[in-house]
Amino acid sequence: MAVRVVAVAALLVVAWAALTAWGAVVQGNPAYAVLLGGTALVSLAVLWRSRRPAAPRRGWRGAGGIVLVVAAAVWIGVLGWLRPFTAVEPALAAMRSDDAVTVTETATRVVLAPAGEASGTAVFFQPGARVDPRAYAAVLRPLAEAGHPVVVAKQPLGIGFLALGAFDAARGAHPEVEQWVVGGHSLGGTVAAIQADDADDAATAPAVGLLLYASYPADDVSRSLTATVASVSGTRDRLATPADIEASRADLPPGTDFTVVEGASHAQFGDYGPQPGDGVATISDDDARAQITAASLRFLAGLTP
Known part of the structure; x- marks a missing residue:
């Protein structure tokens, strides 16, 4: 029975x-x-x-x-x-190709490619745990519109630690890229820190930047990581809390740029609906997304030759 x-x-x-x-x-x-x-x-x-x-x-x-x-x-x-948090609008609309960005998918990645001339600086992004990779399309698409190819990992079972080799695979698939910014949200950012630390001294297509969305490294990389770092976080985040982000300063290299989005929650770094345990945002999703994207574009502008 x-x-x-x-x-x-x-x-x-x-x-x-x-x-x-x-x-x-x-x-x-x-x-x-x-x-x-x-x-x-x-x-x-x-x-x-x-x-x-x-x-x-x-x-x-x-x-x-x-x-x-x-x-x-x-x-x-x-x-x-393991059931994933599914992408919702406007992320789904941002997954459509147009005359500015070409969107392609494989079983292991989403690629947002500029339709015009591409910069030599590309972005590799690790989603948060169990989050549909398409959920980041709206916040990352403006980076592609600005000329930066964006590759979003499709992690096995939605766990970043199961996609540790995904960055090397993306580098191999895009030999035209001169340098990379490795980024990630939540657990994805923790994995991105590992990948950036491993590739920051690569002779070809190195990781020159680490972009953390509501995230922080698992270990102290303040001395080993030579890539430039930007941390973007929200004051209403109850999963990667403001106290967690503040504590991460000691584990990140001196000169790390910290952008705090007032009123933003953990789930507003993507478009996948509410997340259990998160705080209640006091700004709109559109406002949060615009500020997160703007901080990302400023970071990339400072790294592009």
Whole structure:
């Protein structure tokens, strides 16, 4: 009976994730879609086999069955937690190509390319945990309109630490870029700091800048990181709080530029709706986005040869 209950619960979670986050599931990195599909197939197979009464299990077989049921329940919880925050407008509109920006997608990245002459400085961006990469299109598109190619990682399962090699892959895919700014939101910024620190002394296409959105490094990079750093944060953020950002000063190189957007929350660095645990913004999404984009453009202007 417990096996059937768990199998049904798994199917319900798969259906819930697919129905409520369909765009992010099919447009994001395929890893989560594969997990959903695999879970659904296994659950259906379990339900099919459980039609026939099973002989009672005793001893280690019975204990093993309990362990499997508990493990399956944990798996269902993880699968539900991994459900992505889906991009909403105006990010979706910003994903459309026009005469200023050409937007292309692969299974592992979104690329916003200037339609005209491109700068030699490009931006590689890591989304926040479980956030649809398309959610950053509206805030980052003006960077592409200003001539800077933008590459947004599609992280496996929406976790930046599973995309540590994504920056090197983007560099290989865009040999025309002379130098990179590596950026990220929340957990994505933490991963971006690692990637920038690794690539700041590269002989070809180095990371010359680190752009943090509501984020900070996991370790002290104040001496090892030679890239120029900009931190953009919000006063109403309750996930990367103002106190967290202030504390990060000691872990970042001297001269790091800190821009604080008064009234902005954590989720306003992208367009994906409210986020549990976040503060309540006191400025509009449009106002927050405009200030975040403006700070990013100022940072890039200072790095472009």
